[in-house]
Amino acid sequence: MGFFDFMTEAIAIDLGTANTLIIHNDKVVVDEPSIVAKELRSDEVIAIGKRARQMHGKAHKGITTIRPLKDGVIADFHSAEQMIRGFIKMINRKKTLFPQALKMVICIPSGITEVEKRAVMDSAEHAGAKEVWLIHEPMAAAIGIGIDVMEPEGNMVIDIGGGTTEIAVISLGGIVTDKSIKVAGDEFTNNIKNYMKTRYNIAIGDNMAEKIKINVGSALTELDDPPPNFAVHGRDLMNGIPKEVVVTYKEIANALNNSIEAIEAAIMNALFTTPPALSADIYNTGLYLTGGGGMLRGLDKRISQKTKLPVYVAEDPLRAVARGTGIALKNTSGFSFLIQ
Structure with missing residues (x-):
């Protein structure tokens, strides 16, 4: 040194x-x-x-x-x-x-x-x-999950953070194809707040919406291992009195559906613009999910159903x-x- x-x-x-x-x-x-x-x-x-x-x-x-x-x-x-x-x-x-x-x-x-x-x-x-x-x-994210980014092999990484979803195909130390959309964790939070307002006439804060996302957030309306229902506390918009309502993961899956569809569309667009030789690699390697949004229940399965490709959630995706x-x-x- x-x-x-x-x-x-x-x-x-x-x-x-x-x-x-x-x-x-x-x-x-x-x-x-x-x-x-x-x-x-x-x-x-x-x-x-x-x-x-x-x-x-x-x-x-x-x-x-x-x-x-x-x-x-x-x-x-x-x-x-x-x-x-x-x-x-x-x-x-x-x-x-x-x-x-x-x-x-x-x-x-x-x-x-x-x-x-x-x-x-x-x-x-x-x-x-x-x-x-x-x-x-x-x-x-690719480096963080152990991909050798300098190799002549295509790998697709989907990083769903707070503000953006970053989708990229990486090969030979560079980003060959990329797509960045402003639909991610914050948008999920807004979806949940809007749903609580329109469905239950209740106003909730960001912290409560985050708790809902963690406890009953889902990308699918049918899960093999569903979470228990969650009690939500907020303010009744009719009379201003604090109020409790109980929500299910199926409700939240429906609330998040449009945002999930936007992410799916961005992934399909990135796959469509990927060079054929790298597409062949991705068929074998699959897609990698990182970021906090990648932890959403059922998201890997839903993306796999959409793309007909294997999807893997990274170990400790929040820190990738x-x-x-x-x-x-x-x-x-x-x-x-x-x-x-």
């Missing part, structure tokens, strides 16, 4: 719409919701991550909660910078006589524009990074992108697909 290496600390960041994960020394050291709570008058950050999420929808008028990312990209530059800086402070970094430079590898959606890409770079630099590399999310970003962090000189 040279002097420069000693004076540099390296971190990998999965900067997601819903959650941010940071890898340091090969370990996930930060796994927090991508949300900031601020005092309105002073713009001072009073909480980030889990603590800020607890405040979401419950704070008085003097406090606001902000999700700095929308649809996979930075929507609030200043808040994103504050959030990244706050998460970095959570890391137990080495104590040295001189301040250490920060090297970062950050994942980005494949459909990102140059302006959006620059916003990520600028936010990282303002948060203290001296060297910033970017990696596309599907590439990071972070793991791949962490591996890229150690190979910045060897991975030509990284962006600087």
Whole structure:
């Protein structure tokens, strides 16, 4: 290890719409919701991550909660910078006589524009990074689940995050075909909130919708191992009184159907535009699901029925992108697909 290496600390960041994960020394050291709570008058950050999420929808008028990312990209530059800086402070970094430079590898959606890409770079630099590399999310996901992305073999990865679903065919260290749509976990949450409003005349918050998604979320109306019904608490829109209703997984499957169909259509489009030689590979390797949305009950089976291909949910799909970003962090000189 040279002097420069000693004076540099390296971190990998999965900067997601819903959650941010940071890898340091090969370990996930930060796994927090991508949300900031601020005092309105002073713009001072009073909480980030889990603590800020607890405040979401419950704070008085003097406090606001902000999700700095929308649809996979930075929507609030200043808040994103504050959030990244706050998460970095959570890391137990080495104590040295001189301040250490920060090297970062950050994942980005494949459909990102140059302006959006620059916003990520600028936010990282303002948060203290001296060297910033970017990696596309599907590439990071593929690396994170153990695919050798440098091989001349086609692999399709479907990463369903909070803001976007990223679909890519990867071969020889590059993305051959990609499709990015703004239908993912956040849209599932909105589907559930709208369903509760129209079906039961009840208003629920994001946190309750998230609980519904986790407890009874499904892509199919018929499951071999169905979850128990779930009690939902919200506000009656007719009289304002707190109310409880019980929902089933079949209801939620119907509520999510349009969004699932949009993801299926994007997958079919990506398959249609894949070169024939790589299509032959994918027939043998199947499709890989990563991201939090990939954990939705029955989604793998439904996509398999649609594509007539085997579909595999990655082990620990929530951390696949972070793991791949962490591996890229150690190979910045060897991975030509990284962006600087």
